[in-house]
Amino acid sequence: MDVIVAGDRADLVKAKYTLGAGRLALVPTMGALHEGHRSLIRLAREHAEHVAVSIFVNPLQFGPSDDFSRYPRTFDADLEVCAEEGVGVVFAPSAEEMYLPDRQVAISSGVMGTVVEGAFRPGHFDGVLTVVLKLLNLVQPDVAVFGQKDAQQLAIIRRMVADLDVPVSIIGAPTVREPDGLALSSRNRYLSARERTTALSLSQALAAGAAEAVPSRVLAAAKAVLEGATRLDPPLLLDYVELVDPQTFQPVDDTHRGEALLVVAAKVGTTRLIDNTRIP
Incomplete structure (x- = not known):
């Protein structure tokens, strides 16, 4: 039909x-x-x-x-x-x-x-x-x-x-990603080749955070990747990176038990991107 x-x-x-x-x-x-x-x-x-x-x-x-x-x-x-x-x-x-x-x-x-x-x-x-x-x-x-x-x-x-x-x-x-890890988005079409390389830092930061177990280390690992990306050409312009409760979106700390969500938003050029990953 x-x-x-x-x-x-x-x-x-x-x-x-x-x-x-x-x-x-x-x-x-x-x-x-x-x-x-x-x-x-x-x-x-x-x-x-x-x-x-x-x-x-x-x-x-x-x-x-x-x-x-x-x-x-x-x-x-x-x-x-x-x-x-x-x-x-x-x-x-x-x-x-x-x-x-x-x-x-x-x-x-x-x-x-x-x-x-x-x-x-x-x-x-x-x-x-x-x-x-x-x-x-x-x-x-x-x-x-x-x-x-x-x-x-x-x-x-x-x-x-x-x-x-x-x-x-x-x-x-579930989020669908390109083979290199970039989350699919209708806005990706606005990224130049160089901007797209910088944009990969979002998924790389999430992967770095997910490799840690303690909330404070999860956040620190993600921040380290993103801070490095702010020095790229073109640079990443970070809005936020947070570790939150997936139901309330309130921040969690090392006393948190259960699943958390690592969330990030940033601009590359004029394109704003968001991404996230679950932290068991």
Whole structure:
């Protein structure tokens, strides 16, 4: 079956009717699909008979200094990816379709949305939760799949679903990496060859940290790699590297027991990248 493209609510209702009975999985995206997105779609197919992919560059999650206007938009290529992966429906609404001009209500991400990534991007996670809840309400999937690369986003979405009793199962998909370790991202296309070499320091720092066992040593090992990368040409511009609780995103110390998450964000040139790894 060809991919059904739905641009508004009415089209979406018709598309779901055309799909027929069976479990439905949603893969929310902002487009510019790559192998990482393909892995999300394939995982979704393991949990449902039908897969819907949303393609919407959400203006609410971009701050004044973010790259909304630069974010890649490759709709025709994205449709080809969806067709190749057996997606049933692509929901691609406009901003006008998603948001009323006089909208007044949004979702708050609470304390979790103000720390780590949220401290550098105020309001970002409020925008994420608002659009995700709207997509879940509109598509009404049985399951929704999100990438572990955006670990804080995934944790906050899970908390929203639990707190608001949203009837959907949230599935986290492992981060997909290039052979040299760079985490796949739609923004990678902006990196020059030299910038890409510098960008490898993120995954190298995570690997160095993961080789340690004590939280303070985990963080020290990662910081050593990243500090060295600040002296490269072009240099790494570090926003943060933190060792946090994977549920709350509060920092952990040597008294912590259980799993932790090593998270990092940095700019290389004009491209901002994030990455993370679990520390058992």
